[in-house]
Amino acid sequence: MTSSLRFFTYASPPRFYALAGRLIPWLFGLAGLVGLVGLYVGFFVAPTDATQGQAYRIIFIHVPAAWMSMLLYLVMAGWAAVGWAFNARLASMVARALAPTGTLFTVLALWTGALWGKPTWGAWWVWDARLTSELILLFLYLGYIALVESIDDTRRADYAGALLALVGAVNVPVIYFSVRWWNTLHQGASISMSAAPTMAHTMLSAMLLMTVAFWAYAFAVVFMRTRAIILERERDADWVLALARQRAGAGE
Amino acid sequence: MNWNSWGEFWAMGGYGLYVWGSYGLCAVVFVLESLSARRRLKRALSQIHDAG
Numbered sequence: 434m435t436s437s438l439r440f441f442t443y444a445s446p447p448r449f450y451a452l453a454g455r456l457i458p459w460l461f462g463l464a465g466l467v468g469l470v471g472l473y474v475g476f477f478v479a480p481t482d483a484t485q486g487q488a489y490r491i492i493f494i495h496v497p498a499a500w501m502s503m504l505l506y507l508v509m510a511g512w513a514a515v516g517w518a519f520n521a522r523l524a525s526m527v528a529r530a531l532a533p534t535g536t537l538f539t540v541l542a543l544w545t546g547a548l549w550g551k552p553t554w555g556a557w558w559v560w561d562a563r564l565t566s567e568l569i570l571l572f573l574y575l576g577y578i579a580l581v582e583s584i585d586d587t588r589r590a591d592y593a594g595a596l597l598a599l600v601g602a603v604n605v606p607v608i609y610f611s612v613r614w615w616n617t618l619h620q621g622a623s624i625s626m627s628a629a630p631t632m633a634h635t636m637l638s639a640m641l642l643m644t645v646a647f648w649a650y651a652f653a654v655v656f657m658r659t660r661a662i663i664l665e666r667e668r669d670a671d672w673v674l675a676l677a678r679q680r681a682g683a684g685e
Numbered sequence: 686m687n688w689n690s691w692g693e694f695w696a697m698g699g700y701g702l703y704v705w706g707s708y709g710l711c712a713v714v715f716v717l718e719s720l721s722a723r724r725r726l727k728r729a730l731s732q733i734h735d736a737g
Contacts, residue, residue: 476687477687477688494707552703677733680730
Protein backbone atom coordinates (compact mmCIF):
# COMPACT_ATOMS: atom_id res chain seq x y z
CA MET A 434 0.00 0.00 0.00
CA THR A 435 2.65 2.50 1.02
CA SER A 436 4.87 1.68 -1.94
CA SER A 437 2.03 2.14 -4.41
CA LEU A 438 1.18 5.42 -2.69
CA ARG A 439 4.75 6.56 -3.12
CA PHE A 440 4.72 5.56 -6.77
CA PHE A 441 1.74 7.81 -7.42
CA THR A 442 3.01 10.68 -5.27
CA TYR A 443 3.78 12.93 -8.24
CA ALA A 444 0.48 12.04 -9.89
CA SER A 445 -1.12 14.27 -7.26
CA PRO A 446 -1.56 17.83 -8.55
CA PRO A 447 -0.18 19.61 -5.42
CA ARG A 448 2.99 17.47 -5.41
CA PHE A 449 3.49 17.93 -9.12
CA TYR A 450 2.84 21.67 -8.79
CA ALA A 451 5.60 22.01 -6.19
CA LEU A 452 8.10 19.73 -7.97
CA ALA A 453 7.59 21.40 -11.37
CA GLY A 454 8.03 24.81 -9.74
CA ARG A 455 11.44 23.76 -8.46
CA LEU A 456 12.52 22.19 -11.78
CA ILE A 457 11.47 24.97 -14.19
CA PRO A 458 14.40 27.38 -13.56
CA TRP A 459 16.93 24.52 -13.88
CA LEU A 460 15.36 23.34 -17.12
CA PHE A 461 15.44 26.84 -18.61
CA GLY A 462 19.05 27.17 -17.44
CA LEU A 463 19.98 23.83 -19.01
CA ALA A 464 18.23 24.77 -22.27
CA GLY A 465 20.06 28.11 -22.45
CA LEU A 466 23.47 26.70 -21.60
CA VAL A 467 23.35 23.65 -23.87
CA GLY A 468 21.74 25.76 -26.61
CA LEU A 469 24.65 28.22 -26.53
CA VAL A 470 27.22 25.41 -26.70
CA GLY A 471 25.24 23.81 -29.54
CA LEU A 472 25.14 27.10 -31.48
CA TYR A 473 28.86 27.57 -30.95
CA VAL A 474 29.66 24.08 -32.24
CA GLY A 475 27.15 24.48 -35.09
CA PHE A 476 28.45 27.80 -36.37
CA PHE A 477 32.12 27.88 -35.39
CA VAL A 478 33.33 24.29 -35.16
CA ALA A 479 31.30 22.32 -37.72
CA PRO A 480 32.82 22.69 -41.20
CA THR A 481 31.07 24.06 -44.28
CA ASP A 482 29.14 21.43 -46.23
CA ALA A 483 30.79 20.52 -49.52
CA THR A 484 27.59 20.52 -51.57
CA GLN A 485 25.18 22.81 -49.71
CA GLY A 486 27.56 25.49 -48.49
CA GLN A 487 26.37 27.34 -45.37
CA ALA A 488 22.65 26.71 -46.00
CA TYR A 489 22.97 23.28 -44.37
CA ARG A 490 23.44 24.95 -40.96
CA ILE A 491 19.64 25.10 -40.74
CA ILE A 492 19.87 21.37 -39.92
CA PHE A 493 20.88 22.17 -36.34
CA ILE A 494 17.39 23.45 -35.59
CA HIS A 495 15.36 21.78 -38.33
CA VAL A 496 16.02 18.18 -37.29
CA PRO A 497 15.65 18.77 -33.50
CA ALA A 498 12.39 20.70 -34.10
CA ALA A 499 11.04 17.90 -36.31
CA TRP A 500 12.04 15.25 -33.74
CA MET A 501 10.37 17.22 -30.94
CA SER A 502 7.20 17.70 -32.98
CA MET A 503 6.82 13.91 -33.33
CA LEU A 504 7.99 13.01 -29.83
CA LEU A 505 5.70 15.55 -28.14
CA TYR A 506 2.74 14.23 -30.11
CA LEU A 507 3.37 10.69 -28.88
CA VAL A 508 3.87 11.91 -25.31
CA MET A 509 0.68 13.97 -25.56
CA ALA A 510 -1.33 11.02 -26.91
CA GLY A 511 0.19 8.76 -24.22
CA TRP A 512 -0.75 11.04 -21.31
CA ALA A 513 -4.16 11.74 -22.81
CA ALA A 514 -4.75 7.97 -22.97
CA VAL A 515 -3.59 7.48 -19.36
CA GLY A 516 -5.89 10.29 -18.28
CA TRP A 517 -8.77 8.63 -20.06
CA ALA A 518 -8.14 4.99 -19.13
CA PHE A 519 -7.27 5.56 -15.46
CA ASN A 520 -9.30 8.70 -14.88
CA ALA A 521 -6.05 10.45 -13.94
CA ARG A 522 -6.68 14.20 -13.89
CA LEU A 523 -3.06 15.28 -13.91
CA ALA A 524 -2.24 13.13 -16.97
CA SER A 525 -5.00 14.88 -18.94
CA MET A 526 -3.72 18.27 -17.83
CA VAL A 527 -0.19 17.41 -18.99
CA ALA A 528 -1.58 16.28 -22.36
CA ARG A 529 -3.33 19.62 -22.79
CA ALA A 530 -0.22 21.53 -21.76
CA LEU A 531 1.86 19.66 -24.36
CA ALA A 532 -0.35 20.55 -27.34
CA PRO A 533 0.67 24.21 -27.90
CA THR A 534 4.38 23.40 -27.57
CA GLY A 535 4.05 20.49 -30.00
CA THR A 536 2.21 22.76 -32.43
CA LEU A 537 4.98 25.34 -32.29
CA PHE A 538 7.73 22.76 -32.88
CA THR A 539 5.76 21.51 -35.91
CA VAL A 540 5.51 25.07 -37.23
CA LEU A 541 9.26 25.50 -36.71
CA ALA A 542 10.04 22.22 -38.49
CA LEU A 543 7.91 23.29 -41.48
CA TRP A 544 9.23 26.85 -41.52
CA THR A 545 12.92 25.91 -41.28
CA GLY A 546 12.28 23.18 -43.86
CA ALA A 547 10.81 25.72 -46.30
CA LEU A 548 13.76 28.06 -45.78
CA TRP A 549 16.13 25.16 -46.37
CA GLY A 550 14.19 23.76 -49.32
CA LYS A 551 14.22 27.01 -51.28
CA PRO A 552 18.00 27.28 -51.72
CA THR A 553 18.66 23.53 -52.01
CA TRP A 554 15.64 22.18 -53.94
CA GLY A 555 14.50 25.43 -55.51
CA ALA A 556 11.05 25.24 -53.89
CA TRP A 557 9.61 26.43 -50.57
CA TRP A 558 7.20 23.54 -50.56
CA VAL A 559 6.58 20.29 -52.43
CA TRP A 560 3.70 17.85 -51.88
CA ASP A 561 6.04 15.09 -50.90
CA ALA A 562 5.31 12.31 -48.38
CA ARG A 563 7.55 13.67 -45.61
CA LEU A 564 6.36 17.27 -45.89
CA THR A 565 2.70 16.37 -46.31
CA SER A 566 2.63 14.01 -43.32
CA GLU A 567 4.33 16.69 -41.17
CA LEU A 568 1.66 19.16 -42.30
CA ILE A 569 -1.00 16.63 -41.26
CA LEU A 570 0.71 16.52 -37.84
CA LEU A 571 0.18 20.28 -37.57
CA PHE A 572 -3.54 19.83 -38.37
CA LEU A 573 -3.80 17.04 -35.78
CA TYR A 574 -2.35 19.30 -33.08
CA LEU A 575 -4.67 22.15 -34.10
CA GLY A 576 -7.63 19.79 -34.27
CA TYR A 577 -6.87 18.48 -30.79
CA ILE A 578 -6.68 22.02 -29.37
CA ALA A 579 -9.86 23.12 -31.15
CA LEU A 580 -11.73 20.03 -29.96
CA VAL A 581 -10.78 20.26 -26.27
CA GLU A 582 -11.40 24.00 -26.23
CA SER A 583 -14.85 23.63 -27.79
CA ILE A 584 -16.26 21.26 -25.14
CA ASP A 585 -17.25 22.97 -21.90
CA ASP A 586 -17.28 19.89 -19.67
CA THR A 587 -13.57 19.63 -18.82
CA ARG A 588 -13.37 15.88 -18.38
CA ARG A 589 -15.48 15.14 -21.44
CA ALA A 590 -13.19 17.43 -23.42
CA ASP A 591 -10.19 15.49 -22.07
CA TYR A 592 -11.70 12.16 -23.18
CA ALA A 593 -12.67 13.41 -26.63
CA GLY A 594 -9.20 14.89 -27.05
CA ALA A 595 -7.62 11.57 -26.00
CA LEU A 596 -9.57 9.70 -28.68
CA LEU A 597 -8.50 12.16 -31.38
CA ALA A 598 -4.87 12.14 -30.18
CA LEU A 599 -4.75 8.32 -30.18
CA VAL A 600 -6.24 7.95 -33.65
CA GLY A 601 -3.88 10.62 -34.96
CA ALA A 602 -0.87 8.84 -33.48
CA VAL A 603 -0.72 6.53 -36.53
CA ASN A 604 0.56 9.55 -38.45
CA VAL A 605 3.81 9.69 -36.46
CA PRO A 606 5.34 6.44 -37.82
CA VAL A 607 4.13 7.53 -41.26
CA ILE A 608 6.17 10.75 -40.95
CA TYR A 609 9.18 8.91 -39.64
CA PHE A 610 9.27 6.16 -42.27
CA SER A 611 7.91 8.28 -45.15
CA VAL A 612 11.39 8.80 -46.57
CA ARG A 613 11.80 5.02 -46.80
CA TRP A 614 8.29 4.04 -47.91
CA TRP A 615 7.93 6.55 -50.69
CA ASN A 616 10.26 8.00 -53.23
CA THR A 617 10.71 11.51 -51.93
CA LEU A 618 12.75 14.63 -52.39
CA HIS A 619 13.48 14.77 -48.68
CA GLN A 620 16.75 13.20 -47.64
CA GLY A 621 16.81 10.00 -45.58
CA ALA A 622 17.25 9.74 -41.82
CA SER A 623 20.24 11.67 -40.49
CA ILE A 624 20.87 9.12 -37.80
CA SER A 625 20.23 5.41 -37.89
CA MET A 626 20.65 2.83 -35.15
CA SER A 627 22.21 0.32 -37.52
CA ALA A 628 24.63 2.39 -39.57
CA ALA A 629 27.40 4.85 -38.87
CA PRO A 630 26.28 8.48 -39.14
CA THR A 631 26.85 9.88 -42.60
CA MET A 632 27.82 13.34 -41.36
CA ALA A 633 30.92 14.79 -39.75
CA HIS A 634 30.83 14.16 -36.03
CA THR A 635 31.03 17.87 -35.17
CA MET A 636 27.83 18.37 -37.20
CA LEU A 637 26.24 15.46 -35.37
CA SER A 638 27.33 16.84 -31.98
CA ALA A 639 25.81 20.26 -32.74
CA MET A 640 22.55 18.62 -33.77
CA LEU A 641 22.40 16.47 -30.64
CA LEU A 642 23.26 19.42 -28.37
CA MET A 643 20.45 21.45 -29.92
CA THR A 644 18.11 18.49 -29.41
CA VAL A 645 18.96 18.39 -25.70
CA ALA A 646 18.38 22.16 -25.49
CA PHE A 647 14.99 21.92 -27.26
CA TRP A 648 14.03 19.02 -25.01
CA ALA A 649 14.88 20.94 -21.82
CA TYR A 650 13.05 24.01 -23.14
CA ALA A 651 9.96 21.93 -23.98
CA PHE A 652 9.91 20.42 -20.47
CA ALA A 653 10.28 23.85 -18.86
CA VAL A 654 7.50 25.52 -20.80
CA VAL A 655 5.16 22.51 -20.60
CA PHE A 656 5.67 22.32 -16.82
CA MET A 657 4.88 26.03 -16.56
CA ARG A 658 1.69 25.62 -18.57
CA THR A 659 0.72 22.51 -16.57
CA ARG A 660 1.06 24.50 -13.34
CA ALA A 661 -1.27 27.16 -14.74
CA ILE A 662 -3.80 24.52 -15.82
CA ILE A 663 -3.66 22.86 -12.38
CA LEU A 664 -4.50 26.19 -10.69
CA GLU A 665 -7.26 26.94 -13.20
CA ARG A 666 -8.91 23.57 -12.62
CA GLU A 667 -8.34 23.09 -8.90
CA ARG A 668 -9.28 26.62 -7.93
CA ASP A 669 -11.56 25.41 -5.16
CA ALA A 670 -9.26 22.75 -3.71
CA ASP A 671 -8.04 23.26 -0.14
CA TRP A 672 -4.38 23.18 -1.13
CA VAL A 673 -4.87 25.94 -3.71
CA LEU A 674 -6.67 28.12 -1.17
CA ALA A 675 -3.86 27.45 1.31
CA LEU A 676 -1.36 28.46 -1.37
CA ALA A 677 -3.29 31.71 -1.95
CA ARG A 678 -3.28 32.51 1.77
CA GLN A 679 0.42 31.76 1.97
CA ARG A 680 1.13 34.07 -0.96
CA ALA A 681 -1.06 36.80 0.52
CA GLY A 682 0.82 36.42 3.80
CA ALA A 683 4.14 36.74 1.99
CA GLY A 684 2.89 40.00 0.49
CA GLU A 685 3.08 38.80 -3.11
CA MET B 686 37.36 28.74 -37.78
CA ASN B 687 34.81 29.13 -40.56
CA TRP B 688 34.61 32.92 -40.77
CA ASN B 689 37.17 35.63 -41.39
CA SER B 690 34.93 38.50 -40.33
CA TRP B 691 31.53 39.25 -38.81
CA GLY B 692 30.32 40.36 -42.23
CA GLU B 693 31.12 36.93 -43.59
CA PHE B 694 29.38 35.32 -40.62
CA TRP B 695 26.14 37.26 -41.14
CA ALA B 696 26.23 36.66 -44.89
CA MET B 697 26.37 32.86 -44.41
CA GLY B 698 27.89 32.37 -47.84
CA GLY B 699 24.94 34.09 -49.48
CA TYR B 700 22.33 32.07 -47.55
CA GLY B 701 21.99 34.60 -44.72
CA LEU B 702 18.28 35.21 -45.30
CA TYR B 703 17.47 31.49 -45.10
CA VAL B 704 19.72 30.65 -42.16
CA TRP B 705 18.85 33.71 -40.05
CA GLY B 706 15.19 33.49 -41.03
CA SER B 707 15.15 29.98 -39.55
CA TYR B 708 17.07 30.80 -36.37
CA GLY B 709 15.21 34.08 -35.98
CA LEU B 710 11.74 32.53 -35.93
CA CYS B 711 12.94 29.87 -33.47
CA ALA B 712 14.18 32.55 -31.09
CA VAL B 713 10.96 34.57 -31.42
CA VAL B 714 8.78 31.50 -30.82
CA PHE B 715 10.74 30.42 -27.73
CA VAL B 716 10.60 33.89 -26.17
CA LEU B 717 6.91 34.49 -26.91
CA GLU B 718 5.83 31.02 -25.81
CA SER B 719 7.74 31.31 -22.51
CA LEU B 720 6.21 34.72 -21.83
CA SER B 721 2.71 33.50 -22.65
CA ALA B 722 3.04 30.44 -20.37
CA ARG B 723 4.36 32.70 -17.60
CA ARG B 724 1.49 35.14 -18.07
CA ARG B 725 -1.04 32.32 -17.88
CA LEU B 726 0.48 31.10 -14.61
CA LYS B 727 0.51 34.61 -13.13
CA ARG B 728 -3.11 35.12 -14.15
CA ALA B 729 -4.15 31.81 -12.56
CA LEU B 730 -2.30 32.78 -9.38
CA SER B 731 -3.88 36.22 -9.17
CA GLN B 732 -7.34 34.71 -9.66
CA ILE B 733 -7.01 32.32 -6.73
CA HIS B 734 -5.54 35.23 -4.84
CA ASP B 735 -8.71 37.24 -5.40
CA ALA B 736 -10.91 34.28 -4.48
CA GLY B 737 -8.88 33.15 -1.44
